[in-house]
Ligand SMILES: Nc1nc2c(ncn2[C@@H]2O[C@H](COP(=O)(O)OP(=O)(O)OP(=O)(O)O)[C@@H](O)[C@H]2O)c(=O)[nH]1
């Protein structure tokens with residue numbers, strides 16, 4: 319649901335980072351926040367538990383520059399990955415323009431990734447949406463850790479359709495902006511296609 | 515098209531602005547915000563210089579979404595109003611036409627009764643304006659500038 323303000327000449331898009339608990343969604347946003355000029359971003363709002371687990375969402379507003387005379391604003395959200403927060407996850411998908419699925423590359427998290435991706439599909443369906451219809455990219459995070467799956471294994475289980483995919487180490491920023499740019503590009507292509 | 519866009523037109527935005535400015539006066543409020551249910555800021559009036567409107571919009575929408583979720587559990591349709599009382603500032607939140615959210619921030623110069631009374635009229639005005647806007651939005655060619663977006667335009671966005 320791209321939000322176009324013809325008076326202020328602004329386009330606003332909502333991107334949601336999804337994935338299992340502790341996969342690194344908040345870390346992605348934190349890195350983007352840290353590396354973006356203060357003039358191009360607003361405050362990062364994190365509704366988190368005392369142990370820094372996302373409780374409801376993280377929110378980061380970004381300004382990317384102009385396109386065809388319109389200011390482009392991206393609102394980045396993360397969902398809480400822990401399984402029992404499903405009701406909250408569903409709410410955050412409302413009005414989504416693009417999705418990033420952050421997978422945890424560790425072998426031990428193989429099932430958690432698949433469950434979370436299934437959960438994303440189910441929750442999108444509640445809004446009449448599906449992953450093959452909306453701008454969507456996937457990030458294989460935590461590539462720096464010792465016992466990780468190969469990218470081929472991750473692809474086979476999580477990305478059979480071959481959407482744009484990126485290896486990342488969100489804690490040092492590797493792959494973070496590549497992922498964001500890729501989903502932003504798809505959102506604009508969608509906007510173009512719909513001839514809004 | 516899976517995901518229709520919301521297009522805000524100048525004429526209606528001006529009417530919204532007039533309506534919320536009038537509400538600030540009539541309710542003796544510090545400031546008033548209009549926010550879309552998905553967390554997008556639409557308009558504001560009053561003492562807004564020190565307010566982070568973007569964060570406020572996103573948190574208000576999250577709040578309404580969470581309350582809406584609770585309503586569903588109770589098989590209620592929606593809880594349409596919320597009031598949070600602080601020491602100095604109070605906040606009154608009204609869901610309007612199940613589409614937008616009206617946020618009124620006020621202090622001891624006003625009262626809950628007055629705010630509630632004045633919000634009613636503004637809600638009716640906003641319902642009418644947003645219906646008008648939704649009709650316009652549904653017509654083709656809302657913001658046809660984007661049909662011509664090139665790959666180059668997109669690349670340029672990230673070149674700094
Ligand atoms: N080694 C390593 N650690 C990472 C990486 N990305 C994130 N982490 C760490 O993993 C932990 C969890 O990261 P978060 O970003 O909070 O995870 P999350 O996905 O937001 O988790 P929830 O909020 O519970 O859904 C933190 O301690 C991060 O520092 C990475 O690429 N490599």
Ligand SMILES: [Mg+2]
Nearest residue numbers: 343344371372
């Ligand atoms: Mg988190």
